[in-house]
Amino acid sequence: MHYGKLAAVQGVSLRVEPGAVTLVIGVNGAGKSTTLRAIAGLHRPTSGVVTVDGRAITGRPAHDVVRDGVVLVPEGRRIFAPLTVLENLRMGAYTAKREQTAESIREIFELFPILQERRSTPAGLLSGGEQQMLAFGRALAARPKYILLDEPSMGLAPAVFDTILDNIGRMAATGIGILMVEQNAEACLSLAKDVVILAQGKVAHSGAAGALQSEHAFLRTFLGESAFSAAKSERDG
Structure with missing residues (x-):
């Protein structure tokens, strides 16, 4: 994905399985929301392919992507x-x-x-x-077959977000694949099956989420202290 000559996302490759949560994390500007919007048909990729159950949907308009089984829950909820x-x-x-x-x-x-x-x-x-x-x-x-979630914790108190995480787990339990962008990495790792870390529009790491639950030093390298200290201060407060 490019904005003018600027490459916002380069060579990002990820997979979402039915009934599982894939977590995408990274600092602001890493390309997380751009990736979701490209999948959802709100941006047209300059190269690459998006597939749903083996069928290419790359570049289709957003309303057709919904019919293909992929729905975006945007940042800020955007309810009517x-x-x-x-x-x-x-x-x-x-x-x-x-x-x-x-x-x-x-x-x-x-x-x-x-x-x-x-x-x-x-x-x-x-x-x-x-x-x-x-x-x-x-x-x-x-x-839908797949739901894209963009920052579902935004503007919510920690106790409320705990309930929202439970909701996300129950949606996945119905067989829906979920691709979730979320800053609150610490809270979400236990829910996810896989995790993808983006840095400067590229995949810096991908693998099983369980393997990263105790790797706070590794995650701080990509996310900064705020992804952990903020969550801790909210709980302690």
């Missing part, structure tokens, strides 16, 4: 604040078959019971954690 919870979910289901919408919403309410309680509430009146659950539910309404 004036619309109710139920209306937001129906918006997410716009690419799904009409007869599947009711079933999809029922399944979403089972996964996130608070959304059923708030179904008639304008989305803008939800708490930050509830809005994140709504963003997840809106993505699930499209019945």
